[in-house]
Amino acid sequence: MLIKETMTCRKLKRVGLRGINNLVLLFMTILIPFALLIALSVTKTSVDFDEIRQVRRQPLKADETNYVSPNIRQDKYFPAFPSEKSNGSMQLLTGTRLNGGRSSGRLKLKQIYNLVVKGNAYQQVKGNREYEPAQRERKLPKVIIIGVRKCGTRALINMLSMHPDIVQPLNEIHYFDFDSNYAKGIPWYLNQMPLSSKHQITIEKTPAYFTSKKTPERVRHMNASIKIVLIVRQPTIRVISDYMQGALKHKEKQKKDFSELVMDNGEVDKFYRPVQTSIYCVHLDRWLHYFNRSQFHIVDGDALINNPYKEVKLVERFLGVSDYYSPDNFYFNETKGYFCLRWENSSRCLGENKGRRSIYPNVSEPLIARLNEFFGPYNEIFYNQTRRRFKWETS
Incomplete structure (x- = not known):
């Protein structure tokens, strides 16, 4: 009888630990994205529309010199040219392509969440012509x-x-x-x-x-x-x-x-x-x-x-x-x-x-x-x- 009670207690403890672990994982899943959103909202690297407009008046950095005009015809006489780097969305997001500039009117938390978590920062910004980065081209x-x-x-x-x-x-x-x-x-x-x-x-x-x-x-x-x-x-x-x-x-x-x-x-x-x-x-x-x-x-x-x-x-x-x-x-x-x-x-x-x-x-x-x-x-x-x-x- 004592042995059965001991085994039952052990099962209850295991179930309890699993439940606690599940709660912790659930809590971390919810907490980490919100912590990230809060951090982004108060740091200087967040995206804002005024900074994107600022790109139009600023020279590109040395690492962007491979960009060429998309208007140049590409066929057998004009082979495909190198395009913008694949990490352009993160460069836009972190401000590494914005060359500074003061902010006035940051993106809302929901917008930042879409940019960060869903990974569509570049597409969302580029999709709006008003906020499209200036295309400096050769x-x-x-x-x-x-x-x-x-x-x-x-x-x-x-x-x-x-x-x-x-x-x-x-x-x-x-x-x-x-x-x-x-x-x-x-x-x-x-x-x-x-x-x-x-x-x-x-x-x-x-x-x-x-x-x-x-x-x-x-x-x-x-x-x-x-x-x-x-x-x-x-x-x-x-x-x-x-x-x-x-x-x-x-x-x-x-x-x-x-x-x-x-x-x-x-x-x-x-x-x-x-x-x-x-x-x-x-x-x-x-x-x-x-x-x-x-x-x-x-x-x-x-x-x-x-x-x-x-x-x-x-x-x-x-x-x-x-x-x-x-x-x-x-x-x-x-x-x-x-x-x-x-x-x-x-x-x-x-x-x-x-x-x-x-x-x-x-x-x-x-x-x-x-x-x-x-x-x-x-x-x-x-x-x-x-x-x-x-x-x-x-x-």
């Missing part, structure tokens, strides 16, 4: 600065980069003139472009495009309506500047002086590459075969040095972007000897080797006159092509 350029080399392309792109509606790659791409790059296709070219917002236009600058025979047709194949910016300088000055860049870069290899390279048996050597580049009409004729004259804007590189504001405003108008530049954005640096840029609390100047005429070789006046005479007929053709005259004869 876009093919609508404008290309094709040259001319040593005419101020770097100065021009620096000035244009100040504009809030303009973005550009950090480096020259050489997509259309390098066969090895062109063989990689449009997806590779697109991936070299910077991320941009919907209202921004992308500009690419590679001065070597102007003299490349293959480039005009290739550019037209990509975009027949593209806008083209060409910047030119007085041809003789451009030749001297081109020579100096090569001389400074290859001091040991450069054994001939300027006069020996530019002249051949008493005549200007038209096969000397710096001279070839300054015969603008030959190269422009190739471009005009594929594009209308209205698609070009010619920048006077000499005027850009002396009055950058006027020239940049003309480019701004040609591009069709918002009115942004003012005379206050440019100031003359007495030490460097050329204009520098200024905006808000920042300023920027070109490198030390820019704008210094003191580094030019000693070129005799008869040689300069001979070069000016040589370029004269070519300049007349160029004036007719552009329907614009430059004061190069008196330079």
Whole structure:
């Protein structure tokens, strides 16, 4: 009898322990989600609508640079591109993609519960266009600065980069003139472009495009309506500047002086590459075969040095972007000897080797006159092509 009572007590204890365990599990199942909801509601990492709107005005972080436009056609010519990372919902939720910003009006507990527990944070936010994160994307350029080399392309792109509606790659791409790059296709070219917002236009600058025979047709194949910016300088000055860049870069290899390279048996050597580049009409004729004259804007590189504001405003108008530049954005640096840029609390100047005429070789006046005479007929053709005259004869 005693043995039966003992066994009964043991059974009752086991049943009691199981019941207690079940109660504890039930309690934890209810308590943990509510604790999580309360923690999310008071921490800075919770999602709010104002922070999502803030994304539209903030640059994406480095880990998002693989995103490309969904508008680019994807077929056998355009392979599938990488899309947004799969953990985008949690990035949105925790604020790792929101780059800070104050909150005003947080999501309700029920909404947070749906975002966290049901795991549909990204879908719920993205489904409402009002709160959709800004899609910064890589876009093919609508404008290309094709040259001319040593005419101020770097100065021009620096000035244009100040504009809030303009973005550009950090480096020259050489997509259309390098066969090895062109063989990689449009997806590779697109991936070299910077991320941009919907209202921004992308500009690419590679001065070597102007003299490349293959480039005009290739550019037209990509975009027949593209806008083209060409910047030119007085041809003789451009030749001297081109020579100096090569001389400074290859001091040991450069054994001939300027006069020996530019002249051949008493005549200007038209096969000397710096001279070839300054015969603008030959190269422009190739471009005009594929594009209308209205698609070009010619920048006077000499005027850009002396009055950058006027020239940049003309480019701004040609591009069709918002009115942004003012005379206050440019100031003359007495030490460097050329204009520098200024905006808000920042300023920027070109490198030390820019704008210094003191580094030019000693070129005799008869040689300069001979070069000016040589370029004269070519300049007349160029004036007719552009329907614009430059004061190069008196330079």
